[in-house]
Amino acid sequence: MLSSGSCSFQDHILGLFSNSAEAEANYAAARQRLLAALANWRNQTANSLSPDPDSSSPTNLLDYFEQLERTVIRNSADLASPLCMGHMSGIYPRFMALIGELILSLNQNLVKREASPVLTQVELETLAALHRLIYNQTSGFYLRHVQDHASTLGLVTSGGTLGNLTALWIARNLSFMPRHDFPGIEAAGMTRALEHYGYESAVIVGSRLMHYSMEKAAALLGLGTQNVLLLPVDRDNRLETSALQDCISDCATHRKRIIAVLGIAGTTECGSIDPLQTIAEIARAGNIFFHVDAAWGGPLLFSQQHRRLLSGIEQADSVVLDGHKQMYLPVAASALLLRDPTAARAIEKHSHYMLQEGSGDLGRRSLEGSRNGAALFFHAALRLIGEQGYGFLMEENLRKSRIMAELVRMRPEFELLSESQTNILLYRGLPLALRGRRMSPFSSEEHAVINAFNERLQKQQSQAGRTFVSRTTIALGNASPAAPLVALRAVITNPLLQQHHMQSVLEDQVSIMAELENQADRETSGCFAVHPVR
Amino acid sequence: MLSSGSCSFQDHILGLFSNSAEAEANYAAARQRLLAALANWRNQTANSLSPDPDSSSPTNLLDYFEQLERTVIRNSADLASPLCMGHMSGIYPRFMALIGELILSLNQNLVKREASPVLTQVELETLAALHRLIYNQTSGFYLRHVQDHASTLGLVTSGGTLGNLTALWIARNLSFMPRHDFPGIEAAGMTRALEHYGYESAVIVGSRLMHYSMEKAAALLGLGTQNVLLLPVDRDNRLETSALQDCISDCATHRKRIIAVLGIAGTTECGSIDPLQTIAEIARAGNIFFHVDAAWGGPLLFSQQHRRLLSGIEQADSVVLDGHKQMYLPVAASALLLRDPTAARAIEKHSHYMLQEGSGDLGRRSLEGSRNGAALFFHAALRLIGEQGYGFLMEENLRKSRIMAELVRMRPEFELLSESQTNILLYRGLPLALRGRRMSPFSSEEHAVINAFNERLQKQQSQAGRTFVSRTTIALGNASPAAPLVALRAVITNPLLQQHHMQSVLEDQVSIMAELENQADRETSGCFAVHPVR
Structure with a gap:
């Protein structure tokens, strides 16, 4: 059937997908070249890529790799070097490269179980381990919620921005749930939500050192960046909790609904950690959702010596950890953990061709659709680096x-x-x-x-x-x-x-x-x- | 310095990050095991993972890989098999594995140029090539806009959901731009935007066969899923354009602001393609943003024989293509293309520690923060598969x-x-x-x-x-x-x-x-x- 109209060009194209002996040899040669080039990776004089890639006909694999060597490899930033001290990600343990190869080879799609029967389970179990790091519930709790399709202990996301956005999306929806004849903000939108609940605006509150992804989330979620209320910090760059209390009173007076109070466990600018315990108490007293951005500082929880710096994080409703920062995963893999396994139902979606109710498909409650098995990076790290x-x-x-x-x-x-x-x-x-x-x-x-x-x-x-x-x-x-x-x-x-x-x-x-x-x-x-x- | 308090455990942990001869040998053995396991990959009796990964102490690399072989590899779905005919992604050409290895090795972060000096450029040039596939502007146009930090021809995103969300975010903001004393919806939020512009609600309009990510986007962006107006389709499952015209009149009558009209180039359910030409004309007549979801069908543009099926797509304000579907990239890499290179300024963000104005950092106008160099998958595909x-x-x-x-x-x-x-x-x-x-x-x-x-x-x-x-x-x-x-x-x-x-x-x-x-x-x-x- 495929021979109809076939010619050497068409054989070449189909050959790109096959494992023939010839293709294998070509592949092995290209890989050797790639590894040698990576080994010799140095910052050298830049050779710009052609500004207009001529894609009208296929280029030979080895020629293309030779070009990548001259351009991409030689001139990329060596972020793993100890002399490169300005980025929050870069180096990772070598086994991550094998895990990456495995994730790519399996090419599972975590949006639905049919396309990721094992890796869906790996993600659920890995999130349970990260949840335990923060919330330390019983083994029974984790056994139950990993198996229960109605529960969501967390989500793996392509980066902390999506983790923070998902947390605030959940927080927004929980603030304006369906009630009486009101179908909830998810269905009815921001304007009707404020109207039904009798608020002037919806706001997010936290230290002025919060990550810029919070502003992005407020913009996306229909709050507006002006409704991110930036509070002062003390001389150690930690949120002034008296200002938080004043702000909460002020919001009540002015009919502003606080959808989330933010605690930062490691500011991007200077690594400072907000007084999470006090913020947690204030948030609980005000019945306000408490989100902790622990993208940077979260892994301090692994240290018996330093985990007290994050005291109070176990009271957070949601926590974001970045895998690609101090968990030493490749860019970009993050995790959102949810204290309440029912919280993510507030963002649940279905579709006809998949994500049927009760399916256990992770895509029902994720911001992203198709996703690869990045959870395996976390899984391997927890095994091969381990808490200790x-x-x-x-x-x-x-x-x-x-x-x-x-x-x-x-x-x-x-x-x-x-x-x-x-x-x-x-x-x-x-x-x-x-x-x-x-x-x-x-x-x-x-x-x-x-x-x-x-x-x-x-x-x-x-x-x-x-x-x-x-x-x-x-x-x-x-x-x-x-x-x-x-x-x-x-x-x-x-x-x-x-x-x-x-x-x-x-x-x-x-x-x-x-x-x-x-x-x-x-x-x-x-x-x-x-x-x-x- | 590092010797203070060191012991064999600590040497082991540091060894995970180093290239010593011993580590190399261990790594090579693990990789051989991985490749052999992948080669023997078959669906066999399931061996569940331990439900509670014991992460208290590191596990040996080979032991861990032996476990992955028994559990993850043997029981994953073989999505690349020709007998697996139900998914939209799965197989990719073998060279993608090398590109994946390269992306992982370089571990660049596309959020800022300092962490991706070459790959930022690769992304810009690749997006120009995809832009040309759709919009076919002059070489001068592409040379100018690839170099101009004020321009955005498109964005690479982790999947089509994020591409569609970004397009609709831009469309929403363009509908409610700053004007007089109103600072724009991005700053002021949905409620004040509707109030200032005098609308009852903001809506998205398209065929009832639209992808569920549109509903997700409407929920996220503060419109509410009820404000996704689902229109009927004809017997070929294509949007009824007369219904679209009626809907637009109706929206005007009821003070509903249409932020975007959607055209689908390949419905997820059945592959049908909306009459894009007619929709484009209707949208232009109504001065409405026109977004085309070409996640599935976009690559038909490469075929001289079939590209007429997508006639009218060149009039879209924005188009989403999924790399991991019919461009045969690994899961999940997508591209959003923008006809107007200034459109993405409507979502621009800055931060102090990076993304300074005029920096050319891609993170200024992306939904995601930290991202890897997935653009290189597209670049390699355009070279090694090519348009033909x-x-x-x-x-x-x-x-x-x-x-x-x-x-x-x-x-x-x-x-x-x-x-x-x-x-x-x-x-x-x-x-x-x-x-x-x-x-x-x-x-x-x-x-x-x-x-x-x-x-x-x-x-x-x-x-x-x-x-x-x-x-x-x-x-x-x-x-x-x-x-x-x-x-x-x-x-x-x-x-x-x-x-x-x-x-x-x-x-x-x-x-x-x-x-x-x-x-x-x-x-x-x-x-x-x-x-x-x-």
């Missing part, structure tokens, strides 16, 4: 973070801006003329000079590509947000990171600062002098 | 679909319910007593009997696991939706599928039907008799 292994890794990260803080503090070229509770450090370089001034505060003019200096420093460092830290703009602690500082942001999370790497990063920055000063000297403007000529 | 290769594959799918329809029609055991315009076929098995009745219509009682029969047939077939088609419930054409039929759904998309596979699937079903009749005979109820005893 993660505990050790988290303890090391915090220990090394203190060392890095000390290294910064010891050098006059730098100023430590925030000694993190966890393992994200903010600091900045100081222009020559402003060093050794730690006892007398900088003027706002001086801050502006230092800001410009650090922006150039980080850009130059990033371009040079020898070492890396990221850059943020932050009003620290209870400082006025009107005077934000440009900060260098070091993320201490690579298990292979050692003290000499930290020193190399700082020395690289010192040498770039010297270059910047020289450039400034050569320019008449002297832009890093104390009083810039304007 | 895809054209051939699509033509084969439609040709084989006609053969399958003929095979069903020839056998008295079956009734063909829908001869697809494309390559999804609906048919059903007939109980013995109801065969050979094609000229006289079935009573609704008889339909109910046939429905129950087909539900059991498909469940039994799925459980037996030798062959697979999916099952749906559908009111076909302009039939009353009050009398939906249970249908078997064959998806003809595997390039290795041949006529003998189709015959095997049908023969398997015939033998299962005989078993069901025997069972029914043994039961006094005779549940597949014409007049079921109640």
Whole structure:
């Protein structure tokens, strides 16, 4: 049948899908080339891809891989290097590559059981293990809810943004459930929900250091970004709980429905952890949904030594953990955990061709539709690293973070801006003329000079590509947000990171600062002098 | 430094991240085991995973893989088999495994350029190629917009649901843009937007065969699922455009703002394609955003012979294509294409630590945050399969679909319910007593009997696991939706599928039907008799 109209081109195309001996040999050769190229992966002179990929006829496999080697592989960012200290993800244990190969080979689709009979079960069991990490229910609880199609202990999502969005979607729906003749916000929409329940608006409340995905979620969910109420933080960058109490009173007065109070277990900017216990008590007193964004800090729960930092998280209605951050999974795999196994029914959907009621298809209660078996990354990690292994890794990260803080503090070229509770450090370089001034505060003019200096420093460092830290703009602690500082942001999370790497990063920055000063000297403007000529 | 407090356990954990000779050998052995297990992959007796993964201490790599072999690998669904004809994804060309290995190895994060300097560019160029497939602008257009950080030709998303959601998010925001003192719906939320613009509600309009992700999007975006207006279809399961015109008039009368009119290029249920040209004209006349869900049928554009089926798609404001369906990518990679490169500014977000304005970071205008380099799957496919290769594959799918329809029609055991315009076929098995009745219509009682029969047939077939088609419930054409039929759904998309596979699937079903009749005979109820005893 397939021979009708076939020719060598058509055989070639069909050959791409087959396991013939010839295809195998070609494949093996391409894989060898790929592995060799990855082994030699270095940042070299960029070769841009052709801007307009000519897709009119197939290209030879080896030719294509040769092109990828010259372009993609050589010029990608080496995020797994210990000298690359600015990202929250990058390195993963080597076994993850095998798990990735397995997920790809099986190519199951977690949207329905028929297309993922085992991996659906793996996801349910893995979520139960993560749920236990946070909520520590009985074995009976987990046995029951893993088997019960009506229950949802959590969801694996393609990243923390989707996890946070799903949590707030559930929270929104639980705030405006069906009642009397009102069919619920999911069916009737935001406007009728507010009208029926008698509110002016629906809001999300949390620290002003919340991740920008909350703003995105508020926009998507029809609340509007203006209805994300950003509260001040204390000098340790933790939510001011008195402000939270005031805000809740204020919302009641003004008929604003708080759909969720947010706690942050590891802010993206500086790693600070909100007082979750107190927030939990306030939320419970107000009968408000409590969501914890533990994308960064969640794995501290594995450490017997540090898990007290997250006390109160077990009272959260929902928690997001990022696998690709401190669980060392590939980008991007996250998990949303739900304290109440019935909560996700508030977002349940059905379709005719699948997801029939009672089917146990995971797609009934997920934001995403088709999804691969990323749960297996979590499963393997929990087995092969294990709770004890993660505990050790988290303890090391915090220990090394203190060392890095000390290294910064010891050098006059730098100023430590925030000694993190966890393992994200903010600091900045100081222009020559402003060093050794730690006892007398900088003027706002001086801050502006230092800001410009650090922006150039980080850009130059990033371009040079020898070492890396990221850059943020932050009003620290209870400082006025009107005077934000440009900060260098070091993320201490690579298990292979050692003290000499930290020193190399700082020395690289010192040498770039010297270059910047020289450039400034050569320019008449002297832009890093104390009083810039304007 | 790392030696402080180290012991063999800690060395083991750190060893998971390193490339030592010992780790390499262990890794190579595990990979061999994995490949052998995949090669022997068969559906065998299920071995359930332990319900409660003991994660307190690390497990040996080979032991873990041995467990995966017994559980996950042996019992996963073989979606790439030509006998598995019910899913929309499954098989992919072998080179995709190499691309997957590369994406995983590089582990770039597409949310920002600093973490994906080359793959950001690859994504932009790949989206330009897909944009050209639909919109066919000049080379100058693509050169300009690929380079311009203010432009967005499209987005790669983790699946079509997120693509559709993003399109409708953009459409919603464009319907309620900032104006005078109103800051726009993104900032102010749904209620204030309706109030300011003077509407009662915001709605999405399209055929009742639209994918369930539209309902999900309407729920998420604050419209409410009741505000998805489902219009009737003609006898070929294509949107009734007269109903669309009536609906638009009705919405104007009742102050309903249509944020988007939907066209479907390949319904999930039966592969039908809406009259996109006519819908485009109606949408343009009404100044309404026109979104086309081409998740299934989009690749027909590659075929010179069939691309006319999608005429009018080039007038869509946005189009979703699923990579993991008929572009033969692994699950789940999709692309959203935007006709107007400025449209996505309506959802732009910033953050301090990245996504600074003008940065060119893709995360500024994506629903997702951290994402991997899935764009490389599309890039490789366009090079190694190419437009001509895809054209051939699509033509084969439609040709084989006609053969399958003929095979069903020839056998008295079956009734063909829908001869697809494309390559999804609906048919059903007939109980013995109801065969050979094609000229006289079935009573609704008889339909109910046939429905129950087909539900059991498909469940039994799925459980037996030798062959697979999916099952749906559908009111076909302009039939009353009050009398939906249970249908078997064959998806003809595997390039290795041949006529003998189709015959095997049908023969398997015939033998299962005989078993069901025997069972029914043994039961006094005779549940597949014409007049079921109640």
